[in-house]
Amino acid sequence: MSANRLDQAAQATQTAFVFPGQGSQKMGMLADLAAQFPVIEETFKEASAAVGFDLWHIAQSGEGINETQYTQPVLLTASIALWRLWLDLGGVAPKFLAGHSLGEYSALVAAGSLSLADAAKLVYLRGQLMQQAVPQGAGAMAAILGFEDAKVVELCAQISAQDFGSVEAANYNANGQVVVAGTKAAVDALIALVKENSGKAIALPVSVPSHCSLMKPAAEKFAEALEQTAIELPCIPVIQNVNAKAAQTVDEVRLALTAQLYESVQWTKTMQVFEQQGIHYLMECGPGNVLANLAKRLPNIEKAFPLDTQARMEDALNAVLVAEGKIA
Known part of the structure; x- marks a missing residue:
């Protein structure tokens, strides 16, 4: 056509x-x-x-x-x-x-x-x-479930202000589902913080932290x-x-x-x-x-x-x- x-x-x-x-x-x-x-x-x-x-x-x-x-x-x-x-x-x-x-x-x-x-x-x-x-293993991504977008952004800012490197919202996929990306240390720290706040976080099997700085x-x-x-x-x-x-x-x-x-x-x-x-x-x-x-x-x-x-x-x-x- x-x-x-x-x-x-x-x-x-x-x-x-x-x-x-x-x-x-x-x-x-x-x-x-x-x-x-x-x-x-x-x-x-x-x-x-x-x-x-x-x-x-x-x-x-x-x-x-x-x-x-x-x-x-x-x-x-x-x-x-x-x-x-x-x-x-x-x-x-x-x-x-x-x-x-x-x-x-x-x-x-x-x-x-x-x-x-x-x-x-x-x-x-x-x-x-x-x-x-990004060197192999230095970056990571995770799916964050059960939070409003603004809450995910807030938690990313908390982690990025520390000594873990940066983590950012990478994919706004649906209400209550945001994927984050950043350094592996920062993503791991964010996963722990999400769980402390009664949310759900799933590490994703990726080799590249896409859609972040x-x-x-x-x-x-x-x-x-x-x-x-x-x-x-x-x-x-x-x-x-x-x-x-x-x-x-x-x-x-x-x-x-x-x-x-x-x-x-x-x-x-x-x-x-x-x-x-x-x-x-x-x-x-x-x-x-x-x-x-x-x-x-x-x-x-x-x-x-x-x-x-x-x-x-x-x-x-x-x-x-x-x-x-x-x-x-």
């Missing part, structure tokens, strides 16, 4: 697409769909040619799948393979797109802002720079690569992580992708934008169903569908085509 036709089709729908970030990868992802639909492996071949190694092999074998530099292009490609299949099967064009962290690149490819080849190169570099910015050195280098990359204004609005707004210029796209490395992911606000704009149906376009499950908490989202298996894809296609009035 051309950019103009995609844009026109999108305006009439009540559907939004969201693309997941790191943590959604799993060995064998999309295997059943690839057996039925050639577009899946074709998309992986296209992205593999851009980065110079076999992304489908990583996705199926699991070799290196949890190493940030490989995780990022694999997840991006899986998401775009599903997006292309959705359109091939007659799925409606969404009114809005958004991606959680890394998923923002998938959203931009879907919106015609970045080519898949350029996006694959960017996220491969992004993963390398993020890994280089420790990533500023990576962002400075990454900005240079973004300047050399061809970027168009999205033909479907992409709600950005850093400000929960759609970019109005290409410069705003570049600035948001740079800032995204060290600023918080405003996912709660992104979902509020969807609700305010009359979105009722949400498709999670990538492996797993983390974002679909988060969306089920929202009163105005009638249905949230993952798309990563043939059964899930068919359920979503049928339900949304009926809901959008495309079939009776």
Whole structure:
């Protein structure tokens, strides 16, 4: 579907697409769909040619799948393979797109802002720079559950004022769920403080403390690569992580992708934008169903569908085509 036709089709729908970030990868992802639909492996071949190694092999074998530099292009490609299949099967064009962290690149490819080849190169570099910015084991992340956002920010400030290093709110995922990132000592101290305050804290198995000030050195280098990359204004609005707004210029796209490395992911606000704009149906376009499950908490989202298996894809296609009035 051309950019103009995609844009026109999108305006009439009540559907939004969201693309997941790191943590959604799993060995064998999309295997059943690839057996039925050639577009899946074709998309992986296209992205593999851009980065110079076999992304489908990583996705199926699991070799290196949890190493940030490989995780990022694999997840991006899986998401775009599903997006292309959705359109091939007659799925409606969404009114809005958004991606959680890394998923923002998938959203931009879907919106015609970045080519898949350029996006694959960017996220491969992004993963390398993020890994280089903080020595292995020096950073950490944790999910904090059961507190208001302001309380999490307050506790982070208490710990950061001591001698543990810094810890900051990294992902505002939903009401009562905030992920923090920082030095390992600071995150460990925060986990203990949260438990002292009768909250729940879960250390996350990550190698990089994303979306915090420790990533500023990576962002400075990454900005240079973004300047050399061809970027168009999205033909479907992409709600950005850093400000929960759609970019109005290409410069705003570049600035948001740079800032995204060290600023918080405003996912709660992104979902509020969807609700305010009359979105009722949400498709999670990538492996797993983390974002679909988060969306089920929202009163105005009638249905949230993952798309990563043939059964899930068919359920979503049928339900949304009926809901959008495309079939009776």
